[in-house]
Amino acid sequence: MTIERFQQSADKEKYVHSVFAAIAHRYDVLNTTLSFNQDKYWRRFAVGQAALPAGGKALDVCCGTAMLSLELARRAENATITGLDFCEEMLTIGRKNIAGSEHGEKIQLVQGNAMALPFADNTFDCATIGFALRNVPDIKQTIAEMRRVVKPGGRVVSLELAKPSAPVFKQLYYLYFEQVLPLLGKLGVGIEGPYRWLPESLKCFPHQSAICEYFTEVGLKQARYHELTGGIVAVHVGVK
Ligand SMILES: C[S@@+](CC[C@H](N)C(=O)[O-])C[C@H]1O[C@@H](n2cnc3c(N)ncnc32)[C@H](O)[C@@H]1O
Numbered sequence: 001m002t003i004e005r006f007q008q009s010a011d012k013e014k015y016v017h018s019v020f021a022a023i024a025h026r027y028d029v030l031n032t033t034l035s036f037n038q039d040k041y042w043r044r045f046a047v048g049q050a051a052l053p054a055g056g057k058a059l060d061v062c063c064g065t066a067m068l069s070l071e072l073a074r075r076a077e078n079a080t081i082t083g084l085d086f087c088e089e090m091l092t093i094g095r096k097n098i099a100g101s102e103h104g105e106k107i108q109l110v111q112g113n114a115m116a117l118p119f120a121d122n123t124f125d126c127a128t129i130g131f132a133l134r135n136v137p138d139i140k141q142t143i144a145e146m147r148r149v150v151k152p153g154g155r156v157v158s159l160e161l162a163k164p165s166a167p168v169f170k171q172l173y174y175l176y177f178e179q180v181l182p183l184l185g186k187l188g189v190g191i192e193g194p195y196r197w198l199p200e201s202l203k204c205f206p207h208q209s210a211i212c213e214y215f216t217e218v219g220l221k222q223a224r225y226h227e228l229t230g231g232i233v234a235v236h237v238g239v240k
Contacts, residue, residue, distance in 0.1 A: 013113075016135045017087055019197050020064070024089035028065050028097070030195075034181055042233050043071045045226070046128060046159035049237045052076040056125035059084065061114045061146060062132030066094035066107060068159070072128065073103035081107045082124075084117065114142045119149045126150060130159045133211065134201040143238075144218040150240045156220055162208040162227060162234035169230050177202070208234040 023030070031039050046068065052058045054077040060069040063083030072081045085091050091109050098104035112118045114129070114136050127146040136142045146156045164170045178199040186195060206214075208225050211234070215223035220238025227234050 010137070012135075012137045013086075016197075020087040021089040023195075024065070024087065024093050027090065027093065028067065030184075031067075034184060038229055038233075039067075042159055042228055042235075043068050043130060045228060046130065046157055046235045047071045047075050049226070049235055050126040050128050050155050050157045052079055052126050054078055056080075057123065058082070059117075059119065059124040059127040059146070059149060061117070061127060061129040061142070062135065063094060063109065064090040064130075064132075066097050066109060068128055068130040069094070069107050069109075070097060070101055070103060073101070073106040079106055082119075083107060083109045084112045084114070085109070086111060086113050115145065117145045117149050121148050122151045123149050124151065124154060126155045126157065128157045128159070131161065133158050133160050134205045139206070139211070140214045140218060143214055143220070147218050147220055147238070147240055152240050154240050156215070156238050156240065158211070158236040160211070160234060160236070161202055161205070162231055163202070164227075164231035166230060173230070173232055208236070211236055 050058065052072055052075060056076055056079050058072045058079060058081045060072060060081060060083045063069045063085050066083050069081045069083040073079065083094060088111060091111060094109050098107050115138060127150050129146065133139050133142060143156065150156055164173055181198060182195045208227065212223050212225050215236055215238040220240060223238040225234045225236045
C-alpha cells in the first residue's frame, strides 16, 4: 500500500491507536520535553481562539491526556468540557490529570471516534482539536463533524504541527524533527516505532494554507490561521 493510500485507510486508525496506546504513559512528559515546553503556550493560544464563553460548552476532539481540555476548563468560568478520544490508555492518563486539577470537575471524558462524533447537531459553543488532524484518515470529514456539533456562531479550532518556510530555520527544524526527535522519543518510551510516526505523519499532511481551505469547504466562515514559533505550529479557526 502506498503511504497516500495508508493515510486514508482503516489501517491508519488501527496503527495510530496502537501508537498512542504504547506511549500514553510518557506522552505528557515527552510532549513538554520535545517541544521545549512550547506546547503549553501553543495550547493557551488555541484556547484563546476558541472564545469559549463563561457557562459555555466545549468539545475537545482527540483530547488524549486532556491537556487542552484542562486549558479550556481553566479559561472559562462555569464551563463544561467534553473530551473525546478513541484510545482508552490516553483517556486513563487524562482521568488522572483531571483528578489532579482544581478545574477537573468541569470535564468529562468519553471514548469515541473523531470521524463520527456521538453528539447531536448544534450542541457545543466551540470545538477544538489538538495535534490530531494529522492522525485521522479523513481530515475534512473530521473538521465537518466538528462544525456539525458546534452551534451557529461557535468556533472550530485546530492546533497542529505545520510546515515552516524560513530557509535556515526550516532546515534546522527538519533536522531536529526527523533525526533527533525520534531518537529522544525512543529513549523516552523504550521502543523505536511510535516516535518515528511523528515525522512520517507530517510528511503527507497538507500545508497550513490547504487546511484553511478545508475549513472553508466544509462551510466554516472567516477561516484563517496563525503560525506560531516560526511556523512549526499553526492554529486554524473558523466560525459556523
Ligand atoms: C498527539 S495526541 C493529542 C492529544 C491532545 N489533544 C493534546 O493536545 O495533547 C493525538 C490523540 O488523537 C487520538 N486520536 C487519533 N485518531 C483518533 C480518532 N479517529 N478518533 C478519536 N481519537 C483519535 C489519539 O488517541 C491521541 O490521543
